[in-house]
Amino acid sequence: MISPTPADLAAIWLSLRLATVTTVLLLLIGTPIAWWLARTRSWWKGPLGAVVALPLVLPPTVLGFYLLLLLGPEGMVGRFTQWAGLGLLPFTFPGLVVASVLYSMPFVVQPIQNAFEAIGEKPLEAAATLRATPLDAFFSVAVPLARPGFITAAILGFAHTVGEFGVVLMIGGNIPEQTRVASVQIYDHVEALEYAQAHWLAGGMVVFSFLVLLALYTLNSRAHRR
Amino acid sequence: MSIAARFRVDYAGFALDVDLDLPGRGINALFGPSGSGKTTLLRCIAGLERGLGRLQVNGETWQDERIFLPTHRRSIGYVFQEASLFPHLTVRGNLEYGLRRAAGAGADQAGGNGRNFGPIVELLGIGALLERKPDHLSGGERQRVAIARALLPAPRLLLLDEPLAALDLARKREILPYLERLRDELEIPVLYVSHAADEVARLADHLVVMAEGRVVTHGPLAETLARVDLPLRFGEDAGVVFAARVVERDAEWHLARVAFDGGELWIRDTGYAADQSVRLRVLARDVSIAASRHDDVSIMNLLPVTVTAHASEDHPALVLVQLRAGGTTLLARLTRRSAQRLALAPGSQVWAQIKAVALVG
Numbered sequence: 001m002i003s004p005t006p007a008d009l010a011a012i013w014l015s016l017r018l019a020t021v022t023t024v025l026l027l028l029i030g031t032p033i034a035w036w037l038a039r040t041r042s043w044w045k046g047p048l049g050a051v052v053a054l055p056l057v058l059p060p061t062v063l064g065f066y067l068l069l070l071l072g073p074e075g076m077v078g079r080f081t082q083w084a085g086l087g088l089l090p091f092t093f094p095g096l097v098v099a100s101v102l103y104s105m106p107f108v109v110q111p112i113q114n115a116f117e118a119i120g121e122k123p124l125e126a127a128a129t130l131r132a133t134p135l136d137a138f139f140s141v142a143v144p145l146a147r148p149g150f151i152t153a154a155i156l157g158f159a160h161t162v163g164e165f166g167v168v169l170m171i172g173g174n175i176p177e178q179t180r181v182a183s184v185q186i187y188d189h190v191e192a193l194e195y196a197q198a199h200w201l202a203g204g205m206v207v208f209s210f211l212v213l214l215a216l217y218t219l220n221s222r223a224h225r226r
Numbered sequence: 227m228s229i230a231a232r233f234r235v236d237y238a239g240f241a242l243d244v245d246l247d248l249p250g251r252g253i254n255a256l257f258g259p260s261g262s263g264k265t266t267l268l269r270c271i272a273g274l275e276r277g278l279g280r281l282q283v284n285g286e287t288w289q290d291e292r293i294f295l296p297t298h299r300r301s302i303g304y305v306f307q308e309a310s311l312f313p314h315l316t317v318r319g320n321l322e323y324g325l326r327r328a329a330g331a332g333a334d335q336a337g338g339n340g341r342n343f344g345p346i347v348e349l350l351g352i353g354a355l356l357e358r359k360p361d362h363l364s365g366g367e368r369q370r371v372a373i374a375r376a377l378l379p380a381p382r383l384l385l386l387d388e389p390l391a392a393l394d395l396a397r398k399r400e401i402l403p404y405l406e407r408l409r410d411e412l413e414i415p416v417l418y419v420s421h422a423a424d425e426v427a428r429l430a431d432h433l434v435v436m437a438e439g440r441v442v443t444h445g446p447l448a449e450t451l452a453r454v455d456l457p458l459r460f461g462e463d464a465g466v467v468f469a470a471r472v473v474e475r476d477a478e479w480h481l482a483r484v485a486f487d488g489g490e491l492w493i494r495d496t497g498y499a500a501d502q503s504v505r506l507r508v509l510a511r512d513v514s515i516a517a518s519r520h521d522d523v524s525i526m527n528l529l530p531v532t533v534t535a536h537a538s539e540d541h542p543a544l545v546l547v548q549l550r551a552g553g554t555t556l557l558a559r560l561t562r563r564s565a566q567r568l569a570l571a572p573g574s575q576v577w578a579q580i581k582a583v584a585l586v587g
Binding site: 122123125126127128129130131132133134136137140141144145147 | 272308
């Protein structure tokens, strides 16, 4: 019986840390975007919705490539981060977070947006007639009613971040304990023909993904029954 | 004490243009067919729709050229057509939602709010439902909770948008008595949107008739219903409403004798107290006219009346005749031929035969 190496465990730990940070950030950033997309009648709804959905169809390498250019020493964001004293983001953990946030954005924004759209105008109008300010109505009515959407968003965002590979490789490289996440570690094992080690991690990912989706479906069907 | 509302709204295919002065007490019914702008007007008054115009409620300006109070700063209670209870809160949570916020916003009202909880819960008969979720309520119960929720923050104006329209007949019958109690006990004006003539006849004190985004006419209920000089909006429901008092109960025949300004009528006795005030409705189609008194007909209620006016009906065979009995106006719907045969003209003295009288409250 082969057991995981310290490097494997570090990769798993890194994956979980990255997914957690990304999910929390995405819930904070994605919620206002979803709210705006769900309620605006602006002309910008279409273009912005398409941009948010881009990672669904783009090869991760494309996204990674442009992020690398943008965040690199000659890129706009790269120049800014250097000027601000933050250094360069590529091949660092914060760089991975930035890339993951963009790459997993549609998996978080879309379920929340759908949930907000399903609520409709009525409950918010009712809240306004009961003296709730728009912000108050958002937190006291819209967010609780959209809870199933938030749960779906959090689980999908987390799982998708754990499962990403291409973007990570492009923007993070393969630095142990900094950017070498579980999926990259599997790739390394296979390259090195360490199939047993690869099995251990890959099998773990299969079980993990299954459990995540099982939890998602169970939670959602329970939410619907209520 | 009054409500002054002047609104213009222009949408593609629909325009609202109204200028209304309404009494600051009692139930004002906004009556008209779908698409006549009743709900849009109500939403403008609530600030849910941003119409151009001005709005003053009992001396307070809510909207004019410079001011637009957002909905959450207008002291209103609003009951929507479909139940709009928050599904994630219990009935108690729903009731406290507005109460808390009103108490937080206006110190002047905060004191009275908490004290209203018991009486309003009792007024609407929802005491047993407090811990339930809206999903576990019937349609009628949900609307009663919605009405209580709207009343609890002690609004200055109550807006009801067809609160019974989504309910079946049995549920309607369940709620109407509560609305009547509301009318009798509330001190604030109510705007009640409806396209059901029977609800209006039963509940309203003041009637606003709307069509195609405009006010056709408005005035006290009895007066407005009895007018024949309007383009007719009531069709089969044309009829009058007036107040009466129970003066005698006949146990043998289960009938009650009621007196009104203009005579007496016998109605079915459904258990009145002597001297009880009742509101009666007589439909134009239930009134026929005879030149002389006939006692050999099945109709019990015969009244000497004077013809005051008549007007043509939608169908060319029919006329609507306005009659005066003492201080009360009645309407009768006849064929044009009968009217001519009886030579009915303003001033004619005839007998009205009233086939049916509905008690509407």
